Amino acid sequence: MEPIAVVDEGLGNSSYMLDLGDGRAAVIDPARDPRPYSRHARRRGLGVAYAVETHVHADFVTGTRELAADGAEIVAAAGAELRYPHRGVRDGDRVDLGGLVLEVFATPGHTPAHVAWLLRDGEAPLGVFTGGALGVGGMARTDLAGRERTEELARAAYRSIHDRLLALPDELPVWPTHGAGSFCSTDAGGERASTIGAEKDHNPLLTGDPDEDTFVARLTAGFGSYPAYFDRLPTENQAGPRVLGRPWPALPLPDLDVNAVQDLLARGAQVVDARPIDRFARGHLPGAISDELRGQFGTWLGWVVDPTRPVVLVVDDDQDLDELVRQALTVGVEDLAGRLAGGVETWRAEGLPLQTLPLIDVDAIDRQDVLDIRQDAEWQAGHLPHAAHVELGALATGADVPVSGATAVMCAHGQRSMTAASLIARDRGTDQGLEVVAGSAQDWAEVTGRDLEHGA
The missing domain is CATH 3.40.250.10 (Rhodanese-like domain)
Structure with missing residues (x-):
């Protein structure tokens, strides 16, 4: 039985609608907008009866309350301490869906109270909704509950994966929430679903059957920066986001x-x-x-x-x-x-002033300073030899700009560098001396015939 995946490519996440076979459906890790689930349900003549969480999310506002407003029951880990009506469950509990069953697997790591959901038909396992506990080619990061808990939760993740998830049958489908493009995920592959056996064989965190210390080192080495809003959304999701009403959003x-x-x-x-x-x-x-x-x-x-x-x-x-x-x-x-x-x-x-931020091609980079605002991993993979570097996210949260004169700002395509240049112009109070490069470091290397530098 394959659930219907509802993918948000921008966030790199999947939620899932499960047809229960009796005119009802369950949705696992719903995003805030209820309309995709409503559309799938209408096409199949279903009503959404359950809104199920694997964990308290940091990267998006949960949609469980939107679905509950239409009659769904919210089911989540008791340890998540949600402060709105829900059914709290613990490790080993089974939620009877009317023939199909969801069994709770405590899988702390990505969050302290994280659970995976093993889907069963009677006793036969059909697949496992892993949330952030195990993904395609990676898992979700363990530093979002506070950097002081990163290693503790990484060690918990090792035990969750090795003692619980990898004990499941190799052929069992794995349906993760976080995937490629998610700032929650580490080294996620391009596929959205996998199997237990495939992750044993190909997940870089697991190949070679690493011991706990090796696993923790591999996992934490893959952590980059993450959006500032990740620090506030868990609290909002625990408290319960406001319901935006119908037609959505009201x-x-x-x-x-x-x-x-x-x-x-x-x-x-x-x-x-x-x-x-x-x-x-x-x-x-x-x-x-x-x-x-x-x-x-x-x-x-x-x-x-x-x-x-x-x-x-x-x-x-x-x-x-x-x-x-x-x-x-x-x-x-x-x-x-x-x-x-x-x-x-x-x-x-109205005769009011406007600012400009010129776009230039890579071959127009001359004697001005170059500021590369890509993520650290992108920078290390190849950058202009004379470029300065600060991540866009750091600029947005108050980092010093490492250049002061005429500056060409660059990323991979231009969108992020335009965001960065606009922030710098706002903070400087002027757009003078700023330009945005409509191209990448690799484009520059190809046009100029010069080599990029690699590493920090």
């Missing part, structure tokens, strides 16, 4: 005239410009943060905005506002004040 996003935007800015609002970077480059509101609407929009939005301040959005009419709002709400950015009616042209028509 959250107005008004059009704002120029006067309203100016008033909001005077009271501390921040501007997020979701237009493609070439449009942002040609003109944007002073102090605006560039975050192009794409699959990773929500991740970077949650990383770079101040969650205590309202967000004014700048978009073009041809952009998908529903998708923008969905991604914002998924990462817990709810104080969306509205969008600038008429966009940048309305601002320009």
Whole structure:
């Protein structure tokens, strides 16, 4: 029996809808937007009866309460200490789904109270929903409950995998929540599902049957930085996110005239410009943060905005506002004040100032400083010999900018570097001297015939 995978490619996560065979369904690790589950359920004539959690999530707002508002029962580990109505379960408990059974496997590691769910038909195992305890080619990180607990939880993860999960049959399907593209995951492969046997043979954390110390060293070596909002979402998910109602999301996003935007800015609002970077480059509101609407929009939005301040959005009419709002709400950015009616042209028509951030090709990099804002692992894999480096996420949380003069900011394609340049321009109070490279380090090497440097 294969569950229906609902994949959020931007977050790198999968949730699962399980047809229980009696007109009901269960959803495991639902994201906040209930509409995909509702669509799948309607097509199959199902009602969602259960919303099941493997752990308290850091990278997205749980959707269990949205499903509960339509009648689903929330089922989660008692140790997660959720502060809203749910059925709390413990290791070895079985949840009877009306023929099918979900058995609780305590698998601490990614979080202290993490559980996996073994799906059974009677006594026959059908598959295991592993959450972050075991993924395709990796598992989820163990430092999100506090860096002081990283090693303790990594050792717990070793025991969870070796003593519990790897004792299951080799042919048993593995259905993880975190996968490729997730900042929660380490070294995840491109596939979204696997088997116990395949992970024994191919998961870099497990090959060679490592002892506990070796496993911990391999696991923690794969940790990079993670979005700032990961530090606050577990608390919000424990407390219970607010239900946004029907039709989802029951959250107005008004059009704002120029006067309203100016008033909001005077009271501390921040501007997020979701237009493609070439449009942002040609003109944007002073102090605006560039975050192009794409699959990773929500991740970077949650990383770079101040969650205590309202967000004014700048978009073009041809952009998908529903998708923008969905991604914002998924990462817990709810104080969306509205969008600038008429966009940048309305601002320009009022004679108000705009800033520019020129896009340049890699062959235009000359004598200016180069600032590479990619993740550490990307930087180490190859960078310009004379470039300075700081991660975009660090810039967003107050790191010093290691350059001060004329600067070309670069990443792999341009979106992240435009975000970085917009943050620097905001903090400097000027866009002068900043340019954004529309290309990668590898593009530069191919154009110039020069070698990249590798390592730190």
